[in-house]
Amino acid sequence: MKSFPQIKERRGKTISEFMAFFWVVAAGLMVGVVFDFFRTFRRWQKWGPVVTFAGDILFSLIALVILYRLFFKANALAFRFYNVWGSLLGLVLYLRIFSYSLKKGYFKLFQLVAALLKLFAGGVMIPVRGLVLLMRPPYAILCWFSLLCFRIGEHIIYRPLVNLEITIKEWWRQLWPPRTNG
Structure with missing residues (x-):
């Protein structure tokens, strides 16, 4: 049985070309996940053009870190033609297969987080309301x-x-x- 060719990494370990290609495709998938996260969060928050620009800069930096880490894991940052095509393949696979359901999941996650924050704020307000109720008579006497x-x-x-x-x-x-x- 024939095995995949080996690629030597900078740290001295070797990985197969299949695993290198896998990491490159995974980089494209992860960039797609982050892309949809930013896109749905931006739509959910109804960002204006300035905040959208700042969010796009942040997304670009995060995507750069993801690509750097996974390209380093794949082939020690040696530029290979399959880096570009593999990451594009991962991105297209993500957009075609996972994007729709993950966007719905993101919206539900954002709504859940908003509901939990509202519940938490309501829980914090219970002692504040109690304090207001306790302080009404002294406040009325002080006003008088x-x-x-x-x-x-x-x-x-x-x-x-x-x-x-x-x-x-x-x-x-x-x-x-x-x-x-x-």
């Missing part, structure tokens, strides 16, 4: 007391200051004798 202090201060300080000019004029008139028209 502060309004009472304001009104007393207004009566003791503000009103005399407003009437100060009138009071000074009356005092000044009392110092002089009344005028007679004569």
